[in-house]
Amino acid sequence: MGNVIRGKVLVAGEGQGQLLVSNEPLSFWGGYDHQTGEIIDRRHPLSGTIASGRVLAIPHTVGSSTTTAVLLESIRAGTAPAAILVNDTDSFLALASIVADELYGRPIAVISLTQNQFASLRSGAVAKVAADGTVAIE
Amino acid sequence: MDLSAHDRALLSGELGPAAKTAMSILVRMGEIQNAPSLLDISQAHIDSTIYMGEAGLEFAERLASYGAKVVVPTSLNVSGLDECHWREWPVPEDWANKAQRQMRAYQSMGCVPTWTCAPYQTSMAPKFGQQIAWGESNAIVFANSVIGARTERYPDLLDICAAITGRVPAVGLHLTENRAGQLLIRLNNVPLAVQQDDSFYPVLGILLGRLAGNRIPVIDGLEARPKEDQLKALGAAAASSGAVALFHIVGVTPEAPILNDAFQGRSPHETHTIDMDELRRTRRELTTTPEAQLDMVVLGSPHFSLAEFRELAPLVSGKCRHRDVQFLITTSRIMSAQAREAGLLKPIEDFGARLTVDTCILATPMLPKSIRVLMTNSGKYAHYTPGLLAAQVVFGTMQDCVRSAVEGRVARDESLWEM
Numbered sequence: 001m002g003n004v005i006r007g008k009v010l011v012a013g014e015g016q017g018q019l020l021v022s023n024e025p026l027s028f029w030g031g032y033d034h035q036t037g038e039i040i041d042r043r044h045p046l047s048g049t050i051a052s053g054r055v056l057a058i059p060h061t062v063g064s065s066t067t068t069a070v071l072l073e074s075i076r077a078g079t080a081p082a083a084i085l086v087n088d089t090d091s092f093l094a095l096a097s098i099v100a101d102e103l104y105g106r107p108i109a110v111i112s113l114t115q116n117q118f119a120s121l122r123s124g125a126v127a128k129v130a131a132d133g134t135v136a137i138e
Numbered sequence: 139m140d141l142s143a144h145d146r147a148l149l150s151g152e153l154g155p156a157a158k159t160a161m162s163i164l165v166r167m168g169e170i171q172n173a174p175s176l177l178d179i180s181q182a183h184i185d186s187t188i189y190m191g192e193a194g195l196e197f198a199e200r201l202a203s204y205g206a207k208v209v210v211p212t213s214l215n216v217s218g219l220d221e222c223h224w225r226e227w228p229v230p231e232d233w234a235n236k237a238q239r240q241m242r243a244y245q246s247m248g249c250v251p252t253w254t255c256a257p258y259q260t261s262m263a264p265k266f267g268q269q270i271a272w273g274e275s276n277a278i279v280f281a282n283s284v285i286g287a288r289t290e291r292y293p294d295l296l297d298i299c300a301a302i303t304g305r306v307p308a309v310g311l312h313l314t315e316n317r318a319g320q321l322l323i324r325l326n327n328v329p330l331a332v333q334q335d336d337s338f339y340p341v342l343g344i345l346l347g348r349l350a351g352n353r354i355p356v357i358d359g360l361e362a363r364p365k366e367d368q369l370k371a372l373g374a375a376a377a378s379s380g381a382v383a384l385f386h387i388v389g390v391t392p393e394a395p396i397l398n399d400a401f402q403g404r405s406p407h408e409t410h411t412i413d414m415d416e417l418r419r420t421r422r423e424l425t426t427t428p429e430a431q432l433d434m435v436v437l438g439s440p441h442f443s444l445a446e447f448r449e450l451a452p453l454v455s456g457k458c459r460h461r462d463v464q465f466l467i468t469t470s471r472i473m474s475a476q477a478r479e480a481g482l483l484k485p486i487e488d489f490g491a492r493l494t495v496d497t498c499i500l501a502t503p504m505l506p507k508s509i510r511v512l513m514t515n516s517g518k519y520a521h522y523t524p525g526l527l528a529a530q531v532v533f534g535t536m537q538d539c540v541r542s543a544v545e546g547r548v549a550r551d552e553s554l555w556e557m
Contacts, residue, residue: 010170011170025351025352025380025381027378029522029526030500030521030522030525030526031525034190034191040525040526040528041525042426042524042525043423043524059351060351060352060381061381062347062351062352062378062379062380062381063275063377063378063379063380063381063521064275064377064378064522065185065273065274065275065278065291065292065293065294065297066185066188066190066294067293067294068293068294068295068296069186069188069190069193069194069293069294069295070190072193072194072197072295073190073191073192073193073194075193076191076192076193076196077191077193088352089170089171091167091170091171091290091291091293091296092291092293094167094170095163095167095293095295095296096293096295098163098166098167099163099197099295100193102159102162102163103193103196103197103200
């Protein structure tokens, strides 16, 4: 049986993919290769995994202000995650999606979850994010 | 959100398409952050200058083509190209052209071409209490913590929207009540000699960022009086490993004359004690290779200051780097001109060091693939090098870096850390 959680919509969008979950925050600058979608922060637990097309769940971003620009590049290049789940109001990721909407009409879903909802996520399960912030996990 | 008549005029496009786009993005961000209204800023620093790919360039050129103009004094962060020296390095021509187009786009909006990640060490440094919108993680944390100016942690692309409209959501660190400390960090038995050493600050910063995440840390128990460049190194490291936009040091930073002020009379959510073991461990982790072989020493993240040139010049004077080890300093053209005027560049260039201005090794593809091991005194370079350059990194003091460059192999003085 699947599980359905309802998050807070930071930026609305629809996306589906395998969950990729970490409790470690991530800087996209120096942490995400926008040409390949690989997580390249060599000190991060997800280092080496491809987040492109997956539903990426991290608590929040850290580090460089350029994180937003990296996510925007990856949305344009088609290497972005299918959707992003956070457990904070992460303005860096939300902004990238808003600008992708303004420039290309192509936002990706950025959904904020509560601590408990976030803790229930497991890598590997398939998550389907709907425009209303519903995350259906199979 | 409660918008003023002027905000609504901007949003409706009455003042042109650039202001409309910028205000539309700001309003959407304000709504996400539950901002009750927008507030005025009187200065901005733009991090969106770094060329990385088509999207950032398209965004800049779209705004420029709309006739965007900034309405507050606005400095520019590092760019994606050293216009003075890029041909000396293997920077692809196509990259250079596009990075230059992005530079021109932001200059056309009326920004001041400071091209530095250390704008707080230029004439455009803000004042205590000033409401500003700054991008660049290390500049944000310095402005808030060391100067006491007020900025949120602005991401790329939002910084320029703030500069075009002069407005930002009234949230976060712009408001006094949100500037109180949340996490208390106590230093326990850290010898004064360690506290006075330059390498203590990047190490403490990396640790601080990991412990604090996106909370406001307060450091208590620092007996040394840190120099400006030490606080710069601390903040840059904390804003690399963490999302630290403001820290307080009791008795040092302006909003923390005493512990109670740092917490605005509230209690810390959590207390953590840092000892030498934890500092040693963090310092060790900044180095990713046990080998002694090295290809390049790089100093200047954040950009090298005049005070740092003054410190380096006598260290290298009369010496010469090993022929197999390159020595690079990243700084701004403003600071480089000041250092030259002060007679500091001559001994540094005679030593065999080179300068890169207006950008850094992480923001422009200048390093040849043959550079596989870098040594640095910067916590920020040490943090980002493995991911961004796929190279190994060795962390040491400025003295260690000079000695290693002369000897042609990594040489570090460990005596301070073994006390």
